[in-house]
Amino acid sequence: MIRLILKLVRMQARDALRSRWIAVYAGFFLMLSEGVLRFSDGDAKAVVSLGTATLMVVPLATLVLATIYVYNARDFTELLLAQPIRRSSLFAGLYLGLALPMAAAFVAGVGIPFLARGGGDPAQRGAIVTLIVLGAVLTFVFTALAFCIAHWADDRLRGLGVALGVWLLAALLYDGVVLLAVAVFADYPIERPLLALTFANPIDLARVLLLLRLDIAALMGYTGAVFNRFFGSAAGSAIAATALALWIGAPVAIGARQFRRKDF
Amino acid sequence: MIEFSRLTKRFGAVDVLRGVDLRIVRGRVTGIVGPNGAGKTTLIKLLLGLSHATSGDILVDGRRLDGDESYRAHIGYMPQSPRLPMQLTARELFGMLDDLRGSAGHADDTLIDAFALRPHLDKPLGVLSGGTRQKVNACLAMFYRPSLLVLDEPTAGLDPLSSAMLKDTVLAMRAEGTTVLVTSHIMSELEELCDDVAFLLDGVVRYAGPVAELTAMTRQANLERAVAALMIREVA
Secondary structure, eight states: OHHHHHHHHHHHHHHHHHSHHHHHHHHHHHHHHHHHHHHSSSHHHHHHHHHHHHHHHHHHHHHHHHHHHHHHTHHHHHHHHTSSOOHHHHHHHHHHHHHHHHHHHHHHHHHHHHHHTTTSOGGGHHHHHHHHHHHHHHHHHHHHHHHHHHHHOOSHHHHHHHHHHHHIIIIIIHHHHHHHHHHHTTTSOOHHHHHHHHHTOHHHHHHHHHHHHTTGGGGGHHHHHHHHHHHHSHHHHHHHHHHHHHHHHHHHHHHHHHHHHOOO | OEEEEEEEEEETTEEEEEEEEEEEOTTSEEEEEOSTTSSHHHHHHHHHTSSOOSEEEEEETTEEOSSOOGGGGGEEEEOSSOOOOTTSBHHHHHHHHHHHHTOSOOOOHHHHHHTTOGGGTTSBGGGSOHHHHHHHHHHHHHTTOOSEEEEESTTTTOOHHHHHHHHHHHHHHHHTTOEEEEEOSOHHHHHHHOSEEEEEETTEEEEEEEHHHHHHHHTOSSHHHHHHHHHHHHHO
């Protein structure tokens, strides 16, 4: 079964790597990373700028491209389903065959300018690695969500609409709601509920993990201290890593279940 | 032998198949006919495991389909209009399926030549014409010498030469013992290919049996008129 999945991944990845959009995606991050490094005042600031762009662009591009990919691959998926291949293997092959090249495009795009500068500022290397890992993790999270959406909605326009809605909610609206909650409950000790809210959105979780790596938490006052203390502890790091793994695992499990039951 | 037994399929509020009972005899060519929306493609998709039945059974050689995918190793399927991975070449696609099926057997060269595909093997599928892609599709279905060949509107988009070639290949495979299931709106084509015909209307099989018996029963000169007579009778 693993061998079959690997074959499918290789096959899908080869198809994805040859398509123009993945080169455009990698090129975008390459230019962004190179530009930011060239014009920012130090690697710490470059990582902040790149982080902001990553947290917006990776979920959006991944959701849109992966949703379109699933719809475009639908007939070919039918062709493969008519082969003696287990559906769960095919799902794994299709998912990894897209998520891996997209993550690789992101890693290469952001990473190459740093590598070209000998790995960047040694003091910021941890933050640079965190940024790259978080970008890759978000790629896996939002590819899985896109698979769920595209297999749930048969209509392409509806699927794309829902994908954009999910991005809007996770990348923009969620923060607004959290800020509103902070303003409304400003007189209450809301650090712990805020911590919990962070886990409910993978983009927020990634943002907090990146900011804490940059020691900007000191500027975030008491909340920053609470966050720093929590994520700085071994238990906190383990919980954060588990949460991110769950953010990949849960949509993958839901998507695989949908795919097994789907009528093509 | 394929046996559909009290097979139903419901999509939302629509009953597409409403208790299909049908036997497909081994080594014969069976055409599935019926108006648009009669459930022909749904029936094929259920057989291939692309869709799940709401109730009822499908038996292939006496074995009930229960989610085990291995039976599909013996099925060749030619969908109506495949959207193939456009970045890949036909050669790569054939190689991939070889690899996925794990069969040491490989693409049948005689089919590539028969469909005049050799000059197009190394071009990306995206630049090939619709008809040429349909030939690639036909090769994919027939490469592995399946014991059951399922063709959904196989000649749509094919030029007359390729269409004739496809039909000859189907008949040659039948002569070697392959069971063939074919849907088409072109009755003359079905008449040329089929031994048996199953007439599906509103999700139920209204007639199943030899083509000759149907024409005799309806007292018509050919399959097209016989099916038309059947439709008029059923609708009336």
